[in-house]
Amino acid sequence: MRFSSLILAGAFVLVATAASADDPMATTYGNTVVTKNAKTGAVGQLLFNADGTYTAKGTDPSGKPLEYPGKWVVKDNGATLCLTPQLPANTPNPPSESCSPLSIHAVGEHWTVTNSMGDSFDVVVNTGR
Numbered sequence: 001m002r003f004s005s006l007i008l009a010g011a012f013v014l015v016a017t018a019a020s021a022d023d024p025m026a027t028t029y030g031n032t033v034v035t036k037n038a039k040t041g042a043v044g045q046l047l048f049n050a051d052g053t054y055t056a057k058g059t060d061p062s063g064k065p066l067e068y069p070g071k072w073v074v075k076d077n078g079a080t081l082c083l084t085p086q087l088p089a090n091t092p093n094p095p096s097e098s099c100s101p102l103s104i105h106a107v108g109e110h111w112t113v114t115n116s117m118g119d120s121f122d123v124v125v126n127t128g129r
Contacts, residue, residue, distance in 0.1 A: 023050070024074060024078050024102070025048055025050070025072075025074065026050070028048040028125070029048055029049060029050050030128065030129065031107065031125050031126060031127055031128065031129070032045050032046070032047060032125070032126045032128065032129050033045065033046040033047075033048070033123065033124075033125050034123070034124050034125070034126055035121045035122070035123050036121060036122040036123075037119060037120075037121055038112065038119075038120040038121060038122060039119070039120065042058060042059060043058065043059075044056060044057055044058025044059070044066075045057045045058065046083075047129055048072060052071055052072055052073060053069060053070065053071055053072070054069070054070050054071070054072050054083065055067065055068070055069055055070075056068055056069075056070060056085065068085055068086060068087055069085075069086045070083055070084055070085040070086050071083070071084045071086065072084075074102060075099070078102060079101065079102055080099050080100070080101060080102055081099065081100055081101075081102040082097050082098065082099040082100075083097065083098050083099075083100075084096070084097045084098075095117065097116075098115045098116055098117050098119075099115060099116040100113050100114070100115045100116070101113060105123075105125065107125050107126070107127050108124065108125070108126070108127075109124065109125075110122060110123070110124045111123055
């Protein structure tokens, strides 16, 4: 199973609302980042937490529901978001850290982003979880 081709490997946004200068991720904690892999069409969700963790939800390539935790960090003075999934030890070919440009978009706005693994995603942020 190739997790790097899944919907969740680093697609991201910073929601354009009153984000705290101390925490550029502050507006994402109560929202859902929905991603769609441009190549495979796989859809998933990212739920970010203030403690630097996230939960990814989606399906594996066979269509089986998939949910796993991960850690996130903002790098390059706020220009990059990096995600590290925490997958079970027996996961074949687990991806390592995946990074994406961090940009500002309003809730409901759609855009495309390509992560450091070369996967492109259509992304939208929906209000609430």
